[in-house]
Amino acid sequence: GAGVSQSPSNKVTEKGKDVELRCDPISGHTALYWYRQSLGQGLEFLIYFQGNSAPDKSGLPSDRFSAERTGGSVSTLTIQRTQQEDSAVYLCASSLAWGAGQPQHFGDGTRLSIL
């Protein structure tokens, strides 16, 4: 498809396990963003990439969270030693370029449940 693709769509795992979430941005989009939405909350910014570099990692909740992007395309968000408070919908978005005037196009998210 032509949109942002995220996998898996749902993930249930035990506390303490590591999880890896994947995002395939729209082809040609150089900027990629990760957000999460906890129950009853708005979207919380986590990190963004311009190309393969991440100028701003300030939104990552803890050092258990990391993200990378290779080849200017696919990105993975990794959560190590998951905790129950990590349960949320993790959303990825991409935009044609980096800048305020570039609307972000979102994937359908990965619903992460930590037991």
Add this chain to the structure above:
Amino acid sequence: DQQVKQNSPSLSVQEGRISILNCDYTNSMFDYFLWYKKYPAEGPTFLISISSIKDKNEDGRFTVFLNKSAKHLSLHIVPSQPGDSAVYFCAAISNFGNEKLTFGTGTRLTIIP
């Protein structure tokens, strides 16, 4: 510190009437504002945006108004249709900041047939 606030968690409007969704912000550095619409189990979809150099932007049934002095924006949908039932998120960003899009907590709009 909620820099973008949507104080109404829900709103119900009769089909055909006008829906008005409100959003307030506190950061005076924000200079670009967007509205996103979200259906259950789907990602947000961009709806309409406005730059701080304007006070109104219109696209079909959707109009966004910006009052910079009040740090307030609103989304008007007229006429409202059943397919407009969704959660609407207001978002703001600064061209001079770290390009982080800051979202409100959303307003669930229900259009009553």
